[in-house]
Amino acid sequence: GAGVSQSPSNKVTEKGKDVELRCDPISGHTALYWYRQRLGQGLEFLIYFQGNSAPDKSGLPSDRFSAERTGESVSTLTIQRTQQEDSAVYLCASSPRSVTGQGSPLHFGNGTRLTVT
Amino acid sequence: SQKIEQNSEALNIQEGKTATLTCNYTNYSPAYLQWYRQDPGRGPVFLLLIRENEKEKRKERLKVTFDTTLKQSLFHITASQPADSATYLCALANTGGFKTIFGAGTRLFVKA
Numbered sequence: 001g002a003g004v005s006q007s008p009s010n011k012v013t014e015k016g017k018d019v020e021l022r023c024d025p026i027s028g029h030t031a032l033y034w035y036r037q038r039l040g041q042g043l044e045f046l047i048y049f050q051g052n053s054a055p056d057k058s059g060l061p062s063d064r065f066s067a068e069r070t071g072e073s074v075s076t077l078t079i080q081r082t083q084q085e086d087s088a089v090y091l092c093a094s095s096p097r098s099v100t101g102q103g104s105p106l107h108f109g110n111g112t113r114l115t116v117t
Numbered sequence: 118s119q120k121i122e123q124n125s126e127a128l129n130i131q132e133g134k135t136a137t138l139t140c141n142y143t144n145y146s147p148a149y150l151q152w153y154r155q156d157p158g159r160g161p162v163f164l165l166l167i168r169e170n171e172k173e174k175r176k177e178r179l180k181v182t183f184d185t186t187l188k189q190s191l192f193h194i195t196a197s198q199p200a201d202s203a204t205y206l207c208a209l210a211n212t213g214g215f216k217t218i219f220g221a222g223t224r225l226f227v228k229a
Contacts, residue, residue, distance in 0.1 A: 004160070033217070042121075042206065042221035043161070056216055091160050105151060106208075106217060108160030 002026070004109035006092050012115045013082055021077045021112045025094030032075050033093045033106060034067060043091065049075060082116045089113050119145045121220035123207055129226045136197045138223045140190040140207030145218075147209035150183055152192050155204045155222065164205075165192075197227045 005024040013019050025032050031050055035043040045059040049069045060066070064082075069075040079086055093106035122141045130136050140150070149168045153161035167174040167183045167190070174181045180193040194201050204222040 035219070043219040045216055045218055048216060058216075093160070105163035105166060106153075106161075107163070110158070110160045 004092055004094050004107050006090075006109035006112050008112055009110065010113045010115075012117060015084060015116055016081055018078065018080045019082055019114065021079075021090050021092075021114070023075045023077070023092030023094075023109060025073070025075070025092070026096075026107055028072075029094035029096050029107070030072055031095040031104075032069060033095070034075070034077050035091045035093065036061075037089045037091055037111070039088075046077070046090075079114075082114075084116045087114055087116045119143070119209075119218060121145075121207055121209060121218060123205075123220040123223045125221060125223070127224040127226060129228065130197055132197060132199060132227055132229050134197055136194040136201065136225055136227070138192040138205050138207075138225065140192070140220055142188050142209055145188075145209055146185075146211070148211050149209075150181075150190050151208040151210070151217070152179075152181060152190075153206040153208060153219075155206055161206055161219075194225075197225075199227045199229050201225060202227050 007022045033048050034046040037043050047067045048056045052069045052071050064080045067077045089111040091111040093108045095104045095106050120143045151166045152164045155161040165176055165181045167181050169185055178195045182191045204224045206222040207220040208217050210217040
């Protein structure tokens with residue numbers, strides 16, 4: 001079946017512009033995650049959704065970052081007034097994790113590479 | 118603060134040998150630990166999951182150990198192949214599993 005799909009795959013934007021990144025999770029996956037990966041570094045947790053509720057937003061770097069999810073479907077990560085430090089690969093993952101958390105693996109998309117000039 | 122440490126230096130081994138990668142963590146009591154593989158330009162791909170009450174898990178040429186006393190996991194690839202060359206990421210999650218945190222990964226090169 002189809003995996004996690006992210007769009008666009010690449011985005012170049014000027015400093016100060018707003019960008020929207022999209023994630024289509026695997027159908028039926030209730031949990032959805034956003035991570036940021038800077039060049040040569042590990043994954044930095046941004047936000048987690050269970051359904052369309054976001055119980056943990058603790059990783060969002062600043063109030064310029066926000067995310068939404070429609071039901072158990074598409075999610076968008078919005079970065080307002082982009083800065084050069086926002087340049088990174090933004091990865092989305094989904095999981096069939098239940099509320100009890102049985103340790104389901106995360107299924108990742110291939111990310112959106114954001115470059116802020 | 119919670120911290121996951123993986124060897125930042127690349128690991129170079131000869132084809133056919135066993136590769137062993139280390140994951141250490143501090144200030145965390147994970148319910149389970151996962152290993153992922155990441156190729157350049159791609160998202161991580163899940164390999165193995167081991168729970169806190171399990172000592173060892175195997176899958177084909179892969180073996181993972183989990184020592185909650187030492188706060189350490191070892192990831193082994195036996196009979197390594199050049200196709201195993203990639204970055205391997207360790208990830209931890211608590212009982213709720215909501216916030217899965219990742220190490221920076223270790224780059225593995227397997228030479229033919």
